[in-house]
Amino acid sequence: MRSSSLRLRTSLFAAVVPLALTLAATGCGSSSAPTAATSASSNDPGVAAAQKVVDSRLGSQTFKADLPAIDQIAKAKDKKVLYTAISLKIPYFQNVLKTMQSAAGLAGVQVDGCDGNVTPANIAGCVTQAISQHYDAIVLDNIPVDLIGQGADALKGAGVQIISAEGESLPAADGVTYAGTGGPEMLQAAANWTIADSGGKANVLIVQQNDTPLQVKYVSQYMQPTFAKNCPNCKVQVISVTAAQLGNLGTQVSAALLKDPKIDYVVSEFDANVQYIVTGLQSSPRGKSVKLVGAIGDLAALQRVRSGQFQRADVLVSPSYAGWAITDQTLRVLVGAKTWDRLDTPFRTFDTSNIGDVTVAQDGIDGGAIVGGDTWSHVFRASWGLS
Known part of the structure; x- marks a missing residue:
């Protein structure tokens, strides 16, 4: 196979790197803030709807799903899957891989890891490995299929099934099966927290x-419509940043606050970018009065929420859930069973009303204790007939 067939689209690759690199970041600080659970007092129906969403995600989450049975799970035995993450140096992806290896092992499936190492050459190498070593499927975690360019056609031509993991929940199409883990819904939850906390008056x-x-779509088709529906009196502005411009994001934020001194909430599409936003808030005279909200959370985000400094809320899912969900979808692909388009991901919203009820630690995130415990593995096992 010619190397050109695996050429990566580096402009798209640049978008993924900052998100992956900061999943393992940490942070700290001190102060306190009101919560959405106590701030929303408006009788506005949109605010009430937003508050209902908030309330449903503040407590411990229980995963429920009516999954079609995989009747011929034995067909998966001895299959091989190559889990390719944007970077296996990051604890989140390490734990997704570890979970997949354990879960898939119950069905006799071998899952190996390949480190994308946040470089086009390494990701191309993983694609080549999947083909040359005759893997039955490749899981691309936080690596958009578009990113591998013609490598996708090469995989399909070699009979390697493609699972696109942890992006948008979509029906299978063009030889790609999707395994979403709630990203868009978490962004909507962040918007609803902002609406409820502000009583429908957020700027x-x-x-x-x-x-x-896809990154633009997350905002334009998930976050902005949520504000428009539940908070017509909210003023919503959007600033855009590319991966190459992240170093200047703090300046963008402080400039926006100077231009519009009435801004009282900053909502980040990705927690990965929050460290740059905080820099902008720190340099603004109004920064301490602005409430920061994030999604697709990590340990650093929860630590900021706990301290009350700048970040007031965060929305998070456990890598344990992600590993089981991706494994389930992968097994379905391997044996030709019915796949799912979307599951109700057990993500949880944290603010000052509930952050004190949990232990903020990496192992609590990794194993799922922080969202209410592992309520998903037995559901997936049951659908495999292995309960």
């Missing part, structure tokens, strides 16, 4: 990353 600055059409 919001959304920080959107726009290296890929």
Whole structure:
């Protein structure tokens, strides 16, 4: 196979790197803030709807799903899957891989890891490995299929099934099966928290990353419509940033606050970018009065929420859930069973009303204790007939 067939689209790759690199970041600080659970007092129906969403995600989450049975799970035995993450140096992806290896092992499936190492050459190498070593499927985690360019056609031609993991929940199409883990819904939850907390009167600055059409879609088709529906009196502005411009994001944020001193909420599309936003808030005279909200959370985000400094809310899912969900979808692909388009991901919203009820630690995130415990593995096992 010619090397040109695996050429990566580096402009899209640049969009993924900052998100992956900061999943393992940490942070700290101190102060306190009111919560959505106590701030929303408006009788506005939109605010009430937003508050209902908030309330449903503040407590411990229980995963429920009516999954079609995989009747011929034995067909998966001895199959091989190559889990390719944007970077296996990051604890989140390490734990997704570890979970997949354990879960898939119950069905006799071998899952190996390949480190994308946040470089086009390494990701191309993983694609080549999947083909040359005759893997039955490749899981691309946080690596958009568009990113591998003609490598997707090469995989299909070699009979390697493609699972696109942890992006948008979509029906299978063009030889790609999707395994979404709630990203868009978490962004909607962040918007609803802002609406409820402000009583329907927020002046919001959304920080959107726009290296890929999907990143723009997350804001334009999920976050902004949520504000429009539940908060017609909210003012919503969007600033855009590319991966190459992240170093200047703090300046963008402080400039936006100077231009519109009434901005009182900043909502980040990705927690990965929050460290740059905080820099902008720190340099603004009004920064301490602005409430920061994030999604697709990590340990650093929860630590900021706990301290009350700048970040007031965060929305998070456990890598344990992600590993089981991706494994389930992968097994379905391997044996030709019915796949799912979307599951109700057990993500949880954290603010000052509930952050004190949990232990903020990496192992609590990794194993799922922080969202209410592992309520998903037995559901997936049951659908495999292995309960």
